[in-house]
Amino acid sequence: MRNTTILLAAAPLALLAACGDAETDDATNADATTVASSESDPTASDAAGTPGPATKLDEAGDFSGNYTYTADDGSQRGVTIDTESKTYKYFGPDGLTRTGDYTWTPDGFRIMIPEWDEGPTWFAIREGQLVRLDEDKEFNAETVVEGERYSRDDDNAMFTREPYLGSPVAPQN
Numbered sequence: 001m002r003n004t005t006i007l008l009a010a011a012p013l014a015l016l017a018a019c020g021d022a023e024t025d026d027a028t029n030a031d032a033t034t035v036a037s038s039e040s041d042p043t044a045s046d047a048a049g050t051p052g053p054a055t056k057l058d059e060a061g062d063f064s065g066n067y068t069y070t071a072d073d074g075s076q077r078g079v080t081i082d083t084e085s086k087t088y089k090y091f092g093p094d095g096l097t098r099t100g101d102y103t104w105t106p107d108g109f110r111i112m113i114p115e116w117d118e119g120p121t122w123f124a125i126r127e128g129q130l131v132r133l134d135e136d137k138e139f140n141a142e143t144v145v146e147g148e149r150y151s152r153d154d155d156n157a158m159f160t161r162e163p164y165l166g167s168p169v170a171p172q173n
Contacts, residue, residue: 054109054124054145067130067150079113079130079150088113109139128152
């Protein structure tokens, strides 16, 4: 008799626990579906590559490094920027290489490279990328940056200073 009473008392608790698990599983499945759909849609959370305001050069930090751009025809261009010495090295699609000094524009948002492909060209920084501008126009904090986006190659990022003694990171020669 006692066993029957215990079973009758435990049965509603077992049903309640089972219902609670079903709701939890449904909520978990809904969350998993939301995560999966946002991962399959790159525009859901990825704003990289969207037009927007430039980063002011003195607020961009050290933007030294190697940047590359692949055109629609598959040709590649690249530029290496060294902010410490304010120099650049340009790599064109036909093996053309140019080096020299770049300058900051008076508005503080752009750099000008005097010898690009056909002549001078201007770049702004947006979302950690160099954006080659179509024309020379003065920028301010609201100016929208559009143009060819040169992505930083962090695997081959250049060093702008030697590490301190005992540093775990050192340039590879």
